[in-house]
Amino acid sequence: MMSRDEEEPVRLEPRFLLDAMLGSLARWLRICGYDAEYPGNIPDEELITLAFKEGRILLTRDELLYRKAVREGLESLLVEGGSDAEMLRSVSMRFNLKLDPERSRCPLCGAELKAADREAVRDKVPTRTLKAYEDFWICTSCGQVYWKGSHWRSILEMVEEAAGGERS
Numbered sequence: 001m002m003s004r005d006e007e008e009p010v011r012l013e014p015r016f017l018l019d020a021m022l023g024s025l026a027r028w029l030r031i032c033g034y035d036a037e038y039p040g041n042i043p044d045e046e047l048i049t050l051a052f053k054e055g056r057i058l059l060t061r062d063e064l065l066y067r068k069a070v071r072e073g074l075e076s077l078l079v080e081g082g083s084d085a086e087m088l089r090s091v092s093m094r095f096n097l098k099l100d101p102e103r104s105r106c107p108l109c110g111a112e113l114k115a116a117d118r119e120a121v122r123d124k125v126p127t128r129t130l131k132a133y134e135d136f137w138i139c140t141s142c143g144q145v146y147w148k149g150s151h152w153r154s155i156l157e158m159v160e161e162a163a164g165g166e167r168s
């Protein structure tokens, strides 16, 4: 656990706001089940205001923005690491995140996914895919359909790599 008072009631999972340089990290946080908003290119001041308003932790690679956020009293992390795996590790270690792709949110928009059967996705995926898989998930916001296709293994490997650093 983080060095927080043990008596403190259980906190909700951290929610994040990522700066324009961290689109890829936002997708990975969503894949691991976290609420990660990524508004793209907006001025620093708006980003900080948005984080305060929505109770989000600011993740950035911009040292100036980081210092500004901290000065204004916003919880923020200057993300370290070169690769996606290293960046994800830096965030997960700082906030003690459980990295589990089984809890994935929609990588595209960040909304929650809900399980769906074949019937529900019949006209949304290629016939070949429909025949090959039984379990599907639909985004509750954008409607994107997901299944554990050939990319699933590489997702697991990437997340394992990110989590691996904590063992040493």
Ligand SMILES: [Zn+2]
Pocket: 106, 107, 108, 109, 110, 111, 139, 140, 141, 142, 143, 144
């Ligand atoms: Zn979506």
